[in-house]
Amino acid sequence: MTANHFPQAHTSDNELLEPMQAATHAVARFLNGAVVQTPAATTWGDFAQRFDALDKPAADLLREHLSPLRPQAAWGEEMETELPASGEVWVVDALDGAVQFLQDMPYWSISVTLVRDRRPVATVLHSPLRAETYTAAAGHGAHRNGRPIQPSLKTDLKISLLGTSQPPTIAAEPEAIAGAGRSLSAVLPFAGAVRNLGPTSWQIADTAAGRIDAFWEYGVDDSNLLGAALVAAEAGALVTDLACRPWQAGASSFLAAPAQLHDQLLKILNTSATP
Incomplete structure (x- = not known):
């Protein structure tokens, strides 16, 4: 995978979060309408076929929404991402937790991250079933559904x-x-x-x-x-x-x-x- 350098004049990383969320919500609508086949796949070929039938159109939806935001950015996909030393890359997972999804379990989400020079600068993680979205942009804090978050206060x-x-x-x-x-x-x-x-x-x-x-x-x-x-x-x-x-x-x-x-x-x- 190669990446081109991003233009000097562009939307700020923090301003990207809103259209990135819109992209994950479009994928959520598609996946929420999908019917999980039962019983679960019993062979690798069957599993791969069921996964591709969902992941490919979902990934295409992300590409459709995200590519105009950064036309020069490269496109990385789960398990195939080799980050270039410089430039921008979209690192996405349209069905993060596919194993659970295809087992008809609720533990899955949608992940979109813009990486620049090998460092993440903006990210959106969306869980349709929980109606929750985590967002973060470098230097702008982290939020869930628009509210700031903080780690545990436990000491034990x-x-x-x-x-x-x-x-x-x-x-x-x-x-x-x-x-x-x-x-x-x-x-x-x-x-x-x-x-x-x-x-x-x-x-x-x-x-x-x-x-x-x-x-x-x-x-x-x-x-x-x-x-x-x-x-x-x-x-x-x-x-x-x-x-x-x-x-x-x-x-x-x-x-x-x-x-x-x-x-x-x-x-x-x-x-x-x-x-």
Whole structure:
């Protein structure tokens, strides 16, 4: 994937949020009208066919709405995004949580992020079934349905709800598989509960809003993490890798947490890093 440089005169990142929301709402109308086939697919071919029948027209709708906003931006799609060193790219997932959607479960959403020079600058995450939308633009804070959000105020891991997940390509990352297993074993004795509640991006946005107290993941997962990382950072959470470096695209680990929980989790996760 290549990207062209964006023009100097353009709508600001914050002003893009409204038409980005309109794009996700158009996709929501399409997906809300879709009939989930039952029983669930029993072969990969059947699953892929059902997924493509929904994802392709939904992605086309996003392209139709977003391309005029940044005509020079490249187009990235989930699991195929290779970010260029410079320029703008739309990183989108028209059906984030497709596995759940096709199982007739409610844990899915729509994700749209504008990335510039490998950094997210504007993002919209929309959950049609919850009628909720997370938005963030660099330097303008993070919001849910137009209201500012902030991370959890908890200080005690024993009463904390933590989230974790895995990248869709984790089978190709044996170190991430091992890290995920070790970290879960390390965290469980200290946490109130650990859950995987659907799309990675939405779980991190819920962490930004204090519904989930912290979230971690092993593996490279740029397409799911870019927009969510912006929401979390703009809400005031610490967003790092597990070496406590600011998270950036290409990192092999991720942690989003309020400051008072971040250090506690980082120590536990790093203790688990050595087999």
